[in-house]
Amino acid sequence: MSEKDIKFIDLNTTLSAVGKAVFATFYYAFKDISISDDVLAYKIYTENPTSKSDSQNFRIPRARRIFQMGQQLDVLRIIVHSKRVDSNARDLAKNILGRETxxxxxxxxICEEQVFIQELNQDLIYNAQDSKPAPKYDNTPKRPKELILSTSRKYPRDRKKSENALRIADYLCEANKEHFLFRRKCSNLNYTEPHHLI
Structure with a gap:
């Protein structure tokens, strides 16, 4: 038996203790750690007709453990493909899975974009100290290489072109040189971002 199979046996055992329909129904409540166990137990007891106990001590820690382990999407997939679960709970799990994905x-x-901007800013700070003139480059509009994702489009960015665009613009807004700008933390350069206008 592979490690993946063992993981899902344990996950199914944990999920059985929580209840598949209960996990889907109270997904966001389990996820929200600001909701105390007592408040959550009362919510489950009053809103779930199959609850036999107002304690819910067996469900809440197991459900929250699933989130701590980062297995919530695996659990939602299990619920979606489980034929023994009520169709409303399966549909709910499917909708949540789509939103979470x-x-x-x-x-x-967003993280990739922040890393790109952070690395670009670092390059600008170090290269500005060299006081080299900005290199000339062909700025005629070109169709970007397109990376198509299932939900959105993302265009790869070229760090050198972004740096050159900022240097050529003298770290000012190209649309309106009077726009208010603020200084970077680590240098006297204005904080601006390159935008490729076509």
Whole structure:
């Protein structure tokens, strides 16, 4: 038996203790750690007709452990493909899985963009000290290489072109030189971002 199979046996055992329909129904409540266990237990007891106990001590720690281990999307997939779960709970799990997957992709794109900007800023700070003139480059509009994702489009950015665009613009807004700008933390350069206008 592979490690992956063992993981899912344990996950199924944990999920069985929580209840598949309960996990889908109270997904966001389990996820929100600002909701105390007592408040959550009362919520589950009053809103779930199959609850037999107002304690819920067996469900809440197991459900929150799933989130701590980062296995919530695996659990949602299990629920979606489980034929023994009520169709409403399966549909709910499918909708949540779609939203969470989309949010994860968005978060990943934001992180990649922040890393790009941070690295570009570092390069600008160090290269500005060299006081070399900005290199000339062909700035005629070109169709970018397109990377198509399932939910959105993302265009790869070229750090050298971005740096050159900022240097040529003298770290000022190209649309309006009077726009208010603020200084970078580590240098006297204005904080601006390159935008490729076509």
């Amino acid at each position: 989309l949010q994860n992709k968005y978060n990943q794109e």
